[in-house]
């Protein structure tokens with residue numbers, strides 16, 4: 001069975017069409033990097049997959065079912081993360097609070113809840129620092145806790161929205177490698193949005209590029225080339241390969257990475 005099927009999917013927001021007539025099939029167990037400039041619709045697509053936004057037209061199928069808000073098959077790491085006002089909370093508290101449905105509250109968990117939190121923390125290799133107050137954690141360590149939250153309930157699909165934002169390059173690679181290990185250990189499907197392609201090159205099976213309301217899904221080789229991206233964006237795009245890195249450049253400057261404003 002495929003993990004995700006999009007059929008002529010059109011998504012609108014505030015009267016504006018964000019994606020129009022998108023077709024795509026993602027297989028179970030694939031690691032998909034989702035790219036596209038600010039406003040291309042990456043977050044909007046993830047929200048539609050989660051059942052938070054209804055398609056204007058077309059269909060979404062997730063493991064053969066329509067999207068369902070609160071679907072236990074899908075784990076989500078949102079792009080806009082709640083500010084953690086209570087910095088004395090430990091990593092354990094942060095993960096446990098998601099399980100209970102109370103963000104940053106202090107839930108009292110039963111034995112099964114505690115087992116789930118312990119499993120998630122172990123899976124993201126966070127046991128060592130999970131008892132420390134979060135104010136003493138690095139950005140990369142916090143990211144692992146948020147990944148642990150997304151893994152609660154053992155989802156088969158992981159939707160990660162910009163997990164690399166505000167991490168330095170060394171931590172970016174560590175987060176990608178961790179997600180890859182988790183994906184392989186649990187045999188799950190991953191959609192991972194990002195602005196920079198390079199940290200994901202060793203981890204992705206295929207890429208989904210969004211632009212101009214349209215989408216292109218395929219291998220890095222098939223999608224990340226001048227012809228395919230120029231067609232998608234309707235503007236000349238150049239793709240340079242330098243020492244194993246890929247640089248995507250538009251006539252007005254680099255499309256990825258530097259030209260983008262981040263909100264986290």
Ligand SMILES: Nc1ncnc2c1ncn2[C@@H]1O[C@H](COP(=O)(O)OP(=O)(O)OP(=O)(O)O)[C@@H](O)[C@H]1O
Pocket residue numbers: 013014018036037038039040041042043044045079
């Ligand atoms: N809650 C919302 N209400 C109305 N419009 C929205 C909302 N969220 C996003 N939009 C609009 O939908 C379009 C797609 O936004 P989206 O956040 O999906 O893009 P993105 O690819 O995730 O961008 P970024 O790289 O900045 O995260 C944008 O034009 C945005 O302004």
Ligand SMILES: [Mg+2]
Pocket residue numbers: 042043044079161
């Ligand atoms: Mg976004």
